Amino acid sequence: MGIQGLLPLLKSIQRPTELKKYNGQVFGVDAYGWLHRGAVSCAIELAQGKPTRRYVDFAMNRVRMAKHFGVTPYLVFDGDFLPSKGITEESRSKRREASRKAGLEFLKAGKPSQAHAELQKAIDVTPEMARHLIEELKKADIPYVVAPYEADAQLVYLERHGHISGILSEDSDLLVFGAKRLLTKLDQHGQCVEINRRDFCACREVSLTGWTDAQFRHMAILSGCDYLDSISGFGLKTAHRMLRKHKTPEKVVRMLQFDGKYRVPADYLKLFIQAEQTFLYQWAFCPKANELVHLTPPPADLKVEELPFIGSFVEPEMARKIAVGDVNPITKQEIILTSLPSPRKRTASAASRTMPPPPPRMARETPGKPIDSYFKGHRRIPLGEMEPNCFSVDPDRLSGMTENGDRPIVFPLPRPYLDEDGPASSAASRAYINRAQNSSQALRRRTEPITNLLSNGGRSLSSSSRRQTTGPNFTPTTAPDSSTGTNGARPPKKARLCDDAALEAGSGKEKSKFFPSKGGKPMTDDKSEGYLLSDDSIEEALKDLPDVDGWDSASKGKKGVTVYQGESLQSHSTETTKDDGESSLDSSSSDMATSQTDMVIPDTPPKNRLSHFSYEPRGSSNQPRRATSTSRRQSGASSTRNSLIELTPASIGTSTPMSLFSERSRTEATPATPQMTPLERIGAQAFTRQKQPSTPTFKAPRPPKRSSLGRMSIDSLPINPAFEQGALYEPGGSEDLLVPDSEDEEGCTNSEKFGRHGEKTKSRKLNLSRFLFA
DNA sequence: CTTACTACAAGAT
DNA sequence: TTGTAGTAAG
Numbered sequence: 001m002g003i004q005g006l007l008p009l010l011k012s013i014q015r016p017t018e019l020k021k022y023n024g025q026v027f028g029v030d031a032y033g034w035l036h037r038g039a040v041s042c043a044i045e046l047a048q049g050k051p052t053r054r055y056v057d058f059a060m061n062r063v064r065m066a067k068h069f070g071v072t073p074y075l076v077f078d079g080d081f082l083p084s085k086g087i088t089e090e091s092r093s094k095r096r097e098a099s100r101k102a103g104l105e106f107l108k109a110g111k112p113s114q115a116h117a118e119l120q121k122a123i124d125v126t127p128e129m130a131r132h133l134i135e136e137l138k139k140a141d142i143p144y145v146v147a148p149y150e151a152d153a154q155l156v157y158l159e160r161h162g163h164i165s166g167i168l169s170e171d172s173d174l175l176v177f178g179a180k181r182l183l184t185k186l187d188q189h190g191q192c193v194e195i196n197r198r199d200f201c202a203c204r205e206v207s208l209t210g211w212t213d214a215q216f217r218h219m220a221i222l223s224g225c226d227y228l229d230s231i232s233g234f235g236l237k238t239a240h241r242m243l244r245k246h247k248t249p250e251k252v253v254r255m256l257q258f259d260g261k262y263r264v265p266a267d268y269l270k271l272f273i274q275a276e277q278t279f280l281y282q283w284a285f286c287p288k289a290n291e292l293v294h295l296t297p298p299p300a301d302l303k304v305e306e307l308p309f310i311g312s313f314v315e316p317e318m319a320r321k322i323a324v325g326d327v328n329p330i331t332k333q334e335i336i337l338t339s340l341p342s343p344r345k346r347t348a349s350a351a352s353r354t355m356p357p358p359p360p361r362m363a364r365e366t367p368g369k370p371i372d373s374y375f376k377g378h379r380r381i382p383l384g385e386m387e388p389n390c391f392s393v394d395p396d397r398l399s400g401m402t403e404n405g406d407r408p409i410v411f412p413l414p415r416p417y418l419d420e421d422g423p424a425s426s427a428a429s430r431a432y433i434n435r436a437q438n439s440s441q442a443l444r445r446r447t448e449p450i451t452n453l454l455s456n457g458g459r460s461l462s463s464s465s466r467r468q469t470t471g472p473n474f475t476p477t478t479a480p481d482s483s484t485g486t487n488g489a490r491p492p493k494k495a496r497l498c499d500d501a502a503l504e505a506g507s508g509k510e511k512s513k514f515f516p517s518k519g520g521k522p523m524t525d526d527k528s529e530g531y532l533l534s535d536d537s538i539e540e541a542l543k544d545l546p547d548v549d550g551w552d553s554a555s556k557g558k559k560g561v562t563v564y565q566g567e568s569l570q571s572h573s574t575e576t577t578k579d580d581g582e583s584s585l586d587s588s589s590s591d592m593a594t595s596q597t598d599m600v601i602p603d604t605p606p607k608n609r610l611s612h613f614s615y616e617p618r619g620s621s622n623q624p625r626r627a628t629s630t631s632r633r634q635s636g637a638s639s640t641r642n643s644l645i646e647l648t649p650a651s652i653g654t655s656t657p658m659s660l661f662s663e664r665s666r667t668e669a670t671p672a673t674p675q676m677t678p679l680e681r682i683g684a685q686a687f688t689r690q691k692q693p694s695t696p697t698f699k700a701p702r703p704p705k706r707s708s709l710g711r712m713s714i715d716s717l718p719i720n721p722a723f724e725q726g727a728l729y730e731p732g733g734s735e736d737l738l739v740p741d742s743e744d745e746e747g748c749t750n751s752e753k754f755g756r757h758g759e760k761t762k763s764r765k766l767n768l769s770r771f772l773f774a
Numbered sequence: 775c776t777t778a779c780t781a782c783a784a785g786a787t
Numbered sequence: 788t789t790g791t792a793g794t795a796a797g
Contacts, residue, residue: 005780233779233794233795235779235780235781236779237780
């Protein structure tokens with residue numbers, strides 16, 4: 001199953017999104033996923049050999065969902081097994097058979113739930129099942145193709161050649177194949193997570209700055225993948241480290257074998273190379289040429305014939321038949337369609353095809369939804385089949401949720417490359433609803449929704465017009481192109497975004513965090529931030545408090561910033577092998593920041609010298625470094641503290657004890673911000689991000705009551721792609737890796753921060769005052 | 775001795 | 788998918 005731990009490793013660059021943001025685009029879909037999930041819903045029937053088409057219905061529901069959101073799914077089916085996977089597949093099928101038997105036993109024993117659980121493991125997605133789905137796809141004019149071998153390679157090929165603009169799949173292998181944009185974790189509401197190759201440089205878990213696709217691939221393969229068994233005890237992190245140190249996998253392998261810490265097979269290097277070649281040169285079907293091609297053209301001096309493990313060539317004629325689904329890709333025999341239960345006259349498919357394009361934005365009206373979808377749920381069906389209902393509910397859900405507080409709303413940061421996101425993206429992204437909620441939700445819930453709705457509504461209406469799928473006469477080979485063309489047609493609103501951004505920027509509120517949001521949801525449970533969110537004991541909180549003062553005073557000094565710089569640098573060096581480029585960059589940005597720090601620092605209430613009363617157990621002067629040298633946890637705490645500091649003054653007002661914290665910021669006022677040039681701003685942002693976790697964003701807008709919070713955050717959202725881009729792509733972008741303190745701030749979305757900090761603030765506030773006045 | 779990473783197991787959806 | 792245990796390294 002893909003690469004173990006790869007997704008967690010990339011957690012920080014996973015951005016929550018919604019399918020509707022990709023309105024007008026064609027997305028490759030790993031059909032296996034949908035088929036399999038559909039099959040789960042009818043695992044018993046399948047195991048018993050009873051005819052069922054429930055899995056087809058499930059998959060088609062997903063298709064309709066995609067179309068509903070204006071996304072054209074381009075389904076890609078798996079083909080033959082690669083020789084590399086032969087053994088694996090064999091053992092799998094044995095296991096499946098065992099599960100099937102066990103499951104049927106349970107069934108006989110009258111334990112349906114256990115039977116189902118067991119039978120789920122027995123599910124095998126066969127070419128015949130795929131064929132049944134294909135029949136539906138044909139009816140619905142949905143593009144599809146059966147890959148000669150692995151769908152992964154085929155998908156990446158399609159993406160690479162512009163047939164699709166992204167890939168929808170749960171398989172992390174796609175990233176190793178070289179997928180540029182991967183959507184995962186798609187749920188029935190159309191919410192999903194985007195992983196973009198371009199964000200790799202911003203990965204916090206591990207520094208991928210400057211890493212090439214090849215290096216990334218090496219890391220993944222070394223840690224163990226489908227084509228190469230993992231070395232026990234050797235995972236992604238170690239692979240990453242080793243690669244960083246030794247650069248080439250050859251050297252890494254040599255080192256591994258040299259110091260026998262790990263049990264490495266003698267021919268491991270050979271196997272590694274084969275695995276990589278499989279990733280690189282695997283066969284795919286080119287819809288244009290109508291024949292097999294290599295995912296990546298092999299170098300001239302490489303004899304493909306000597307790479308049996310990448311699959312064998314298939315004659316174009318046969319390949320084409322396989323691609324359209326006429327021939328079983330494994331047996332190469334024509335697939336005889338067995339009749340399935342009644343297609344259940346669903347005018348639905350026809351209806352969905354012809355129906356007017358649903359408003360891309362919010363499904364406030366559900367005309368497009370097949371009527372029978374409403375009834376589906378009434379059958380005793382697995383939840384999966386009830387999806388259609390979810391679409392229509394979406395709008396309601398959105399408003400309901402946000403207002404009720406079930407779900408938190410997060411504001412994902414705009415991506416530098418918003419280009420493809422299209423117009424709706426900015427608003428949509430802000431409206432993103434985060435499922436995983438931490439305790440802070442209640443605070444912002446109330447306010448945000450309204451704004452969201454407003455912004456959404458206005459925009460959505462306009463864009464609803466365009467939705468189109470491939471022509472009726474679609475054939476696998478032709479469809480892709482036509483649909484691709486569709487993509488480009490989307491109305492460009494980029495300019496508008498820029499304008500907005502500029503305006504906002506000009507407002508003087510420097511809200512933009514220019515780091516890619518770690519999506520609220522993922523973030524919330526992100527381990528690395530656990531210390532921020534966790535309900536740390538009061539003692540702990542208290543323990544950290546003293547530092548606040550220290551920090552404060554330190555920063556008070558004209559060079560508060562400098563302190564942080566030192567810190568960042570320090571962590572830098574500690575971070576083992578840091579690239580020179582990064583280091584230099586870091587320092588340069590720091591310099592820049594130094595001069596502009598004041599601009600970034602927000603206004604704060606008049607200084608309140610209460611700070612003198614505060615307890616300062618530790619020397620108040622050297623705190624920043626302390627954080628670095630100490631454990632991660634501490635640093636995290638400090639960052640929280642920092643943000644707290646900034647937040648509180650504004651919200652509480654000058655009278656509160658908390659205002660003592662504002663002293664520092666007050667000193668270095670804000671006036672400059674508005675006048676900054678974009679360039680300056682970038683620099684300042686970068687700098688701020690690093691040294692000063694909390695951005696002015698919150699402070700200014702933040703009212704005493706939470707009521708207007710949401711709104712503020714929205715307004716303050718950074719939207720200028722240009723700025724963001726510059727900053728993000730800067731190699732320094734990933735510098736943050738090195739600065740623990742900045743982590744949460746950078747990664748967080750505004751709302752997230754709000755929520756979190758708000759919550760945290762509260763507790764801390766209490767502690768603090770208690771502490772101060774005790 | 776402490777931290778980090780893997781690997782393993784159990785809960786949740 | 789998250790939490791825990793074992794193990795290795797600093």
